[in-house]
Amino acid sequence: MEGAEESPLERERRLKVERLRARGVEPYPWEFPDRVPVSDVLGRCAALTPGAVATNGPARVAGRLRGIRQVGKTAFADLEDLSGSLQLFLRPDELGEPAYSQWLGDLDPGDLVGADGRPMVTRRGEPSLRVERLTLLAKAIAPPPEKFHGLKDPEARLRRRYVDLLSSAETRARFRARSLVVREVRRFFDAHDFLEVETPILVPVASGAAAEPFVTRSGYLDEGLQLRIALELPLKRLLVGGFERVYELGRSFRNEDMDATHSPEFTMLEAYWAYSDYTDMRRLMEAMYVRLAARVAELLPDLPAAREAVELFRPPFEVVDFVEALEGASGIAGIDTRSREELRGLARAVGATVPDRSPAGKFLDKLFEHYVEPTLLRPTFVVDHPLSTSPLAKRHRSKPGRIERFELYCRGYELANAYTELNDPDDQVRRFAEQLAERGVEHYALDRDFVEALRYGMPPASGVGFGVERAFMALTGTPSIKEVILFPLTRSAGSAGPRPEP
């Protein structure tokens, strides 16, 4: 398709490179200093009437050439940079006659060019730059996608994201917004006196969640290693160590199937807050989402879903009791007093295929997913889950058989998970033991070190974890996680896949 073998179009463009070099034009120069964003020129044009040329000095811009329209002895070209798109107005009397014709012969859509000239507005009212001098900044050999439809093929958009980005201002805006939303998340936790920390990605045994890890190996240590699946346990060790508010924002890895809301590598945030409980944390999460919704509406004013996010994430979010919600939706009474076997039967009855030896909490999760989760379209805190659903949360202070936990749901999927953290080392041992009944003993070594840490005393605390991609998806109404990851994992086989360079 492409790569080592060039298409006739690319050969045509290489001929242009030769021609340019022959007339002393370097197709890949080293610098282009002092250019201003296209939006600056657009701003200056706003003060001009149609047909007028700015008299308050020249302007220099740089960007990618998109379309070139030649109309008799005049040419129009669209120059795009990150700030916007500006029309270049090209005339032989401004550029000089040999130069004008040579440029039109050797420039193509997709080329990166610099332009010096004066802001103007055409008679038809289009803000433009009356170009006095052109500079080629990088010749594009590969032609860009079609100017109107862009790159549509979903596979090509993922595998060659750079082409998707260079041809779609919308894609650029979405990923820029993701970065700035992440910046806003950091600002939020920083402003609340949380300390950002970094903990290991390579660990002997991945823990803190129940997911399949990626495994690798240290040649020097001659030991197996895993990539982390959660940030929880190292961060709690920091609470033991005396840090009072910590958070980590980083990649986690889960060797599970991929779908619209699951990616093998994803960015996770976990925060731990000493001397607070899950109600404090609930308020903090609510405040964070209110803030992020406002930010997203600012960043993507043209996206309807982003504008609606402000309304969607308007506080207070609804709060529902896990058991009450499940009983209400399923019509099953006394669900938290049912035996494991009964729950298994109920879960199977709604189509869940869960192993026999799973703990009761697994069956409750299945029932909740089936009956309640799809109905939680607006932000909703589900609180006070049955004890068997998590080994790391503290027992509820007043509801027997429950834990102090909340999950935030929105648009039918989970956005955050939080507990009042379990800090009683003896209870932690019992709760792990229950979980280990159906997991492998190889997990015991690391868990025991965590219990050892708790024996030194961890302050009462709340903790929260959430997936950054899902948060951004919920805020922007993006249905697929691959649309918010720059380079999502794909199979490497196939003609369009990455190839070693010749």
Added chain:
RNA sequence: GGGCCCGUAGCUCAGCUCGGUAGAGCAGGCGGCUCUUAACCGCAAGGUCAGGGGUUCGAAUCCCCUCGGGCCCGCCA
């Protein structure tokens, strides 16, 4: 893991039911046009129809396998 759908020029797509010389638009080439903006008009060029096998006188089209992708279901604290 199960089901459905898709893969044709650099890009966006027709053609596939009902087998008969592979088509259009954009981009690129050549020519024209003094305010275009998905510019316009004319001419010429551009193909491993994802890959492999089969049926057939003849396959982009029908059948089988493989590869890649999308959606749904299942699985996934």
